[in-house]
Amino acid sequence: MAARAVLAQSWGDWPVWTARTQVLAAVASRTDVLNHWRAEAAGSVGLVTLLARAAVDRALMASAQPTDPRTVARLEHSARELCWDAAATLADDPVPWICLLALAQLDLSQARPEHRVPAPDQMLPPGPWGLLAQAQRADPWNREAFHRMLRVWLARGSSGTASEFLAAFLPGAPAGSPLHALPLYVFVDRYRRAPLRNAAELLWTKDERVRAAVLRAYENWRVAPGEQGRWPVVDESHLAHALWAARRPVDAAEVFAVMSPFVSSQPWVSVGDRPDDLFRQALAQSCAAGR
Secondary structure, three states, X not given: OHHHHHHHHHOOOHHHHHHHHHHHHHHHOOOOHHHHHHHHOOOOOOHHHHHHHHHHHHHHHHHOOOOOHHHHHHHHHHHHHHHHHHXXXXXXXXXXXXXXXXXXXXXXXXXXXXXXXXXXXXXXXXEOHHHHHHHHHHOOOOHHHHHHHHHHHHHOOOHHHHHHHHHHHXXXXXXXXXXXXXXXXXXXXXXXXXXXXXXXXXXXXXXXXXXXXXXXHHHHHHOOOOHHHOOOHHHHHHHHHHHHHOOOHHHHHHHHHHHOOOOOOOOHHHHOOOHHHHHHHHHHHHHHHHO
């Protein structure tokens, strides 16, 4: 009942609605609570969205583990059906389209026609652009929609396409938007895939394009509009890491201070074999420089 009340209060505030349905579904996907909810109150606001989200979570989790491909395919099919049902039921809701974008990262060969739609920019390859456009129709700068689209390219190992995608769309994003943290995720993915980690660490100190993108992200973070515009902790964590890795510890200290007392495991688990130690090292060095 508390979840139902929270969702009812969130409807129409799409950034809040998107975040809350994501959190609730992440918990519900590991239980059968939504089946009980559907049996007791099938018409509840947000239930159809949570059912789709939970099914997508299960499909993504199964694909990331050594699971029988037939099981993954069955979960993916079920999730996709629930997404289309949610999209037809709640025409203004961006989340069903975001969920379909999440499933698109599993279709590496772009077998489904909705995953090979011509791009709005001729410099970009075909992809699930129609799904992104539907999410944008409801909420033009929805953070999760752009993250899901970015993951489609990163799942295919196309960091170049991911960067081109951001170059095409980010200039139009509102000042202070957490979308300006997206390039930081590409840099972490590039580092994670690099065959020589020691050489890849120079990415943040030697590549001027990377340093410029880090500074742009920092400048946008500083002008985020008040408490309501606070970046998610995971975005601030990526920014703190990028500033520290780019040898800007004083700026990193500012971000760490705003994050406190919250912590995100990312990007530390992706950039270090001992992520806890790396985080403590970055925090200590930054805070010492910021005193």
